[in-house]
Amino acid sequence: MEPRPKSFYALTAFFVLFLIFLYGPTVTIGILSFQGPGGGLTFPMRGVSLHWFRDLFEQQAVGDIWGSFSRSLVLGLMVMVTTVVVSVMGGLAFRKRFAGSTVLFYLIITSLVIPSILISLGVGLIWSQSGLPVHWSSSGFGAQLTWTLPFGLLIMFAVFNRFDRSYEEAARDLGASPWQVIRHVVLPIIAPSLIGVALFGFTLSYDEFARTLLTSGSYNTLPLEIFGMTTNVTTPVLFALGTLTTVFSLLVIGVFLLVVWLLNHRRARQGSDAGKGMI
Amino acid sequence: MERVHRSLSDARRRALALRHTETLGQTAGAGLRNNTVIGWLLAAPLALVLVVFLVLPIVMIVVVSFWGATEWSIYPAFLFDNYEFLLTSDVTYRVFFNTFKYAAITWAFTLLIGFTVAYYLAFHIRSLTWQIALFLLCTIPFLTSNIIRMISWIPFLGRNGIANSTLISMGVIDEPLEWLLFSDFSVVLAFVHLYTLFMVVPIFNTMMRIDKSLIEAAVDAGATGWQTLRHVIIPLTKPGIMIGTIFVVALVMGDFITVRFMSGSQSANMGRLIQNDIALLQYPSASATAVILLVTVLILIGTLLRLVDIRKEL
Numbered sequence: 001m002e003p004r005p006k007s008f009y010a011l012t013a014f015f016v017l018f019l020i021f022l023y024g025p026t027v028t029i030g031i032l033s034f035q036g037p038g039g040g041l042t043f044p045m046r047g048v049s050l051h052w053f054r055d056l057f058e059q060q061a062v063g064d065i066w067g068s069f070s071r072s073l074v075l076g077l078m079v080m081v082t083t084v085v086v087s088v089m090g091g092l093a094f095r096k097r098f099a100g101s102t103v104l105f106y107l108i109i110t111s112l113v114i115p116s117i118l119i120s121l122g123v124g125l126i127w128s129q130s131g132l133p134v135h136w137s138s139s140g141f142g143a144q145l146t147w148t149l150p151f152g153l154l155i156m157f158a159v160f161n162r163f164d165r166s167y168e169e170a171a172r173d174l175g176a177s178p179w180q181v182i183r184h185v186v187l188p189i190i191a192p193s194l195i196g197v198a199l200f201g202f203t204l205s206y207d208e209f210a211r212t213l214l215t216s217g218s219y220n221t222l223p224l225e226i227f228g229m230t231t232n233v234t235t236p237v238l239f240a241l242g243t244l245t246t247v248f249s250l251l252v253i254g255v256f257l258l259v260v261w262l263l264n265h266r267r268a269r270q271g272s273d274a275g276k277g278m279i
Numbered sequence: 280m281e282r283v284h285r286s287l288s289d290a291r292r293r294a295l296a297l298r299h300t301e302t303l304g305q306t307a308g309a310g311l312r313n314n315t316v317i318g319w320l321l322a323a324p325l326a327l328v329l330v331v332f333l334v335l336p337i338v339m340i341v342v343v344s345f346w347g348a349t350e351w352s353i354y355p356a357f358l359f360d361n362y363e364f365l366l367t368s369d370v371t372y373r374v375f376f377n378t379f380k381y382a383a384i385t386w387a388f389t390l391l392i393g394f395t396v397a398y399y400l401a402f403h404i405r406s407l408t409w410q411i412a413l414f415l416l417c418t419i420p421f422l423t424s425n426i427i428r429m430i431s432w433i434p435f436l437g438r439n440g441i442a443n444s445t446l447i448s449m450g451v452i453d454e455p456l457e458w459l460l461f462s463d464f465s466v467v468l469a470f471v472h473l474y475t476l477f478m479v480v481p482i483f484n485t486m487m488r489i490d491k492s493l494i495e496a497a498v499d500a501g502a503t504g505w506q507t508l509r510h511v512i513i514p515l516t517k518p519g520i521m522i523g524t525i526f527v528v529a530l531v532m533g534d535f536i537t538v539r540f541m542s543g544s545q546s547a548n549m550g551r552l553i554q555n556d557i558a559l560l561q562y563p564s565a566s567a568t569a570v571i572l573l574v575t576v577l578i579l580i581g582t583l584l585r586l587v588d589i590r591k592e593l
Contacts, residue, residue, distance in 0.1 A: 007403075011399040012403075025435055026428065029430065043434065093325075094322070105590070122335070143332055145332060153325070161591075207424040223424060227536070242424075242427040
């Protein structure tokens, strides 16, 4: 291998600084959430304790955290499943040009770039003017889909741009019906990317704030609850909650990455039948 | 080699398609109609969501922007009052300018940082495994809560925060700096912190698709590292830069929560104006501001979209 140019070391330093910039604040509140009972929102640490985490588990101390957490969890799963199914169908549809596909494509882009508060305001207005009850599982659910679906579809476009169609042709030549081609050839090949779509669907929903602001009704989701806390809670209990949600997000990401890794591993092991044929 | 393979399979596909149409006696027109039916069947759920939760809300906002409001309710009407009030108020123009200011400054910083990081990952990291690992390391924060990432700046930037106490103990300053938190500085810092990822990802994606032999050719032809960057890599990375720009500009211009939180409610952008009106139940006025914001964003993004073919670049 040729020796590293000088610029490599400068850029490595830059990259490390970028990572510190990216993770530093989160790590800091992670440390500060272990403040002693008398500690404040910044250093120095006045002792080390689990005091603030204990506070979180006492219902009356700070809002309805566990209720909002379970709502966010259920909503995240609903959005995740819907995003995967709708994105795959949409991705398949866009493989062929059809009348009106350009309009639909620009709607997807609009959905991505439109200021989130407009969705919140518009959906909220429609629901309130038509007398429907605003609820996180109806209006909130739909409002979040306008954010997760564009990401899901962009991933699907990227996947199908790289998809080798000769696999499908081979299946068709062997007499597979269109459904069999999708079920036994296309879906298994794109499965790891679908895990990615699912991960985006869940985490984007779980962390979404602006689009749920006016569409979730009287029951808050977790980000709304946390934002409410920022205005009236001035103790490290805020950091403790932040640390817990971040740890939860990291666990979710970890699980998804593990699944992708396992899928790829299994495919590498079973995908090729070289050496297993009749000799 | 790959191209040969692709054109072969293209030819084969065409031949197959031809055989199909011949045997079934279909005309080309019927084929397109068929595509359209299947396409819309597959896209129906997507279209339904977009119509109900994107198109109708926009229509609703436009309609309500002409309505009237009392202190506690809104009523259907066809008034230009909301727009007249907006367009004749000084505040609107200041806030409008502020919105662009945040977008421009954030764009410049995210582009510089994002490009450098993507360049490092794509051209200086030699093994694919490491590239993927470091890329994931950059992406993970994007999948955690924005609000918590904003909150986490408080212990850093506060009056008695880490930044101030470090600077004081180093003897750089005597008094704590007041402008670190709750200022334009902290707003832009938070934007860069939250959105640099949106530059890194598309630029990295485009860079990974650059044919490495082009760079070898440039080096063989005697180009310095800087010349290669300037005349080969940057021009080829433009589509990625465009997509990143679209993301960052749209996110910053549509934001209200970062500005509110990081400026301690001392600065405003269009989003904040809308949110203020909503808090006061002045939905028609909020809608009028929303229409102006939406038109601005769509014109801006529409212009950027003319410079890049998103679907081809994914």
